[in-house]
Amino acid sequence: MKALLCTRLGPPESLVLTEGLPSPKLSAGEVKLKVLVAGINFPDTLIIEGKYQFKPDLPFAPGGEAVARVVELGEDVEGLAIGDRVIACNAFGMLAEEVCLPASQVIKLASPKLSDREAGGFLMTYATSYYALKQRGGLRAGETLAVLGAAGGVGLAAVQLGKAMGAKVIACASTDAKLAVCKAQGADILINTSTQELKDALRAATNGDGVDVVYDPVGGTQSEEAVRALAWGGRLLVVGFASGSIPQLPLNLTLLKSCAVIGVFWGAYAAREPENFRQDMAELLALVDAGRLKPVISGSFPLARGGEAIRQLADRKASGKVVVTIG
Numbered sequence: 001m002k003a004l005l006c007t008r009l010g011p012p013e014s015l016v017l018t019e020g021l022p023s024p025k026l027s028a029g030e031v032k033l034k035v036l037v038a039g040i041n042f043p044d045t046l047i048i049e050g051k052y053q054f055k056p057d058l059p060f061a062p063g064g065e066a067v068a069r070v071v072e073l074g075e076d077v078e079g080l081a082i083g084d085r086v087i088a089c090n091a092f093g094m095l096a097e098e099v100c101l102p103a104s105q106v107i108k109l110a111s112p113k114l115s116d117r118e119a120g121g122f123l124m125t126y127a128t129s130y131y132a133l134k135q136r137g138g139l140r141a142g143e144t145l146a147v148l149g150a151a152g153g154v155g156l157a158a159v160q161l162g163k164a165m166g167a168k169v170i171a172c173a174s175t176d177a178k179l180a181v182c183k184a185q186g187a188d189i190l191i192n193t194s195t196q197e198l199k200d201a202l203r204a205a206t207n208g209d210g211v212d213v214v215y216d217p218v219g220g221t222q223s224e225e226a227v228r229a230l231a232w233g234g235r236l237l238v239v240g241f242a243s244g245s246i247p248q249l250p251l252n253l254t255l256l257k258s259c260a261v262i263g264v265f266w267g268a269y270a271a272r273e274p275e276n277f278r279q280d281m282a283e284l285l286a287l288v289d290a291g292r293l294k295p296v297i298s299g300s301f302p303l304a305r306g307g308e309a310i311r312q313l314a315d316r317k318a319s320g321k322v323v324v325t326i327g
Contacts, residue, residue, distance in 0.1 A: 002096070145211070
């Protein structure tokens with residue numbers, strides 16, 4: 001078996017393509033998968049440097065999601081069959097030809113609407129954004145949603161989902177080229193965060209009323225600006241800190257606006273509430289079948305160049321998802 005391994009903590013360039021590895025051993029309740037395409041996500045840029053909250057033992061293959069085929073079933077596994085096309089998630093392990101995962105982390109994919117590349121980059125970004133907007137943010141039709149870092153993987157998922165949920169979507173990104181991608185995905189208003197003051201632009205876009213929900217995977221100075229632009233009763237969804245800086249928010253702002261700052265930890269949610277997670281996935285795949293959602297793939301790399309895929313994401317050069325083809 002081949003895998004792209006992190007043998008020492010370091011940058012993407014330090015990953016090692018390794019051949020001749022033994023096939024992973026299957027345990028009860030698990031499914032062995034032949035990985036077809038793996039999606040790259042921001043946590044992959046952190047986990048290989050030991051900067052993520054979960055730190056696997058060395059060596060390990062990064063990669064948190066994939067589309068795959070079932071090749072073997074462990075004892076007590078129901079609802080799946082050998083040969084099934086599935087999407088799956090885990091903290092790591094997908095940049096390999098084979099992986100064994102608990103069946104609870106594997107979703108059968110019957111929809112023909114997603115290609116392997118699209119399916120490989122679907123689960124984590126859309127499930128994260130849906131959990132954020134639906135369960136945590138309570139986004140309602142007719143509300144205004146601002147998406148920070150809107151051209152990234154989770155950002156574009158949030159733009160598409162916001163439109164599907166009936167919101168007016170404001171896309172915020174750092175270049176006009178990235179904003180053009182957001183516009184093509186349905187964003188109603190575009191804000192260039194490199195040339196415009198975010199707080200003032202958000203207020204202007206809402207005629208001074210403020211934004212109902214802000215989806216924030218960026219952090220840094222943009223978080224406080226976004227809170228200052230929230231409407232009365234608005235919600236800031238804390239999804240991540242792609243800027244590399246964790247903001248220190250003045251809490252008096254939450255009092256003055258009666259607004260909420262809400263954490264979004266999708267990985268823990270999926271583990272703690274598996275039935276709700278699977279219901280979310282059923283609803284998301286129904287939106288795919290209805291033509292409302294479709295991943296934007298900005299880059300595709302072979303396994304041997306998987307480090308380049310992670311580097312592209314780390315350098316914020318991707319608009320949408322970056323994937324690695326394996327099988």
